[in-house]
Amino acid sequence: MSYAAPGNERALAALVKETQVFLLDMDGTVYIEDELIGDMKNTLERIRRSGRRIVYFTNNSSKTATEYEQKLVRLGIFGEGDFVYTSGIAAAEYLNEFYAGKKVYLVGTDALKGEFCAAGIPLTEGDDAEVGVLAYDTTLTFEKLVRLNRLIVKGKPYIATHPDAVCPAKDVFPPDVGSFIALLECSSGKRPDVICGKPYTVMGDCIKRRLHLPPGKIAMAGDRPHTDIRFANNNGFHSLLVLSGETDARTAASSPDRPDAVAESLNDIVRFL
Ligand SMILES: [Mg+2]
Structure with a gap:
């Protein structure tokens, strides 16, 4: 699959148009370790200015939302209306609901x-x-x-x-x-x-409830097909695979987890915002 193919461009444009909230995986999608990927600061600001929201969305339950928030503030990418959602928070919400x-x-x-x-x-x-x-x-x-x-x-x-x-x-x-x-x-x-976490539905149900949005208004962007993309597909969200992290184009093409669109990085969406 070529991510520059016209079909993919159309899919990317449609995904951005229909999305009100972007769930963003962090490592490999927004930054690698402590380094932002390309002009990510501008991309995230453009998402906010377009009226869309950003949720930093991670499976890592060793850190709290506040700890992640501190890192995002330090990197200069925690903006108005953004929040962090971890699989630990989803587990706590699940426990409160069922136990x-x-x-x-x-x-x-x-x-x-x-x-x-x-x-x-x-x-x-x-x-x-x-x-x-x-x-x-x-x-x-x-x-x-x-x-x-x-x-x-x-x-x-x-x-x-x-x-x-x-x-x-x-x-x-x-x-x-x-x-x-x-x-x-x-x-x-x-x-x-x-x-609870990606790719399963507990975390998807929790975030849908928190956002009060139908799944068709939500997009998951991430660099792992078997977690990020499978999560989106399992929960009815739009899915955007970015090739800025763990997955290259060849691995993406052979994965059974098919995204709606593929981008070299999240920065590719700017032209559709
Ligand atoms: Mg990742």
């Missing part, structure tokens, strides 16, 4: 624990836990794994924030929640009852 008041054992960072507490979720480290939640815990210990494994084997509801096997990084990609899920599957014989 309200239940005591939760959370394998997660202190930052995420704070976010769960702020959302009114009762956390426990004890044997009274009624639900187990696995997040991207960069402070993971053997003891935490043993505790969560116990809950899973005992048949308690088991929720994971997202499925990514590895986390993007400059050199070697470190293990992410998907790798922890595999470990716990090996020890307990069970997979999560629910996975």
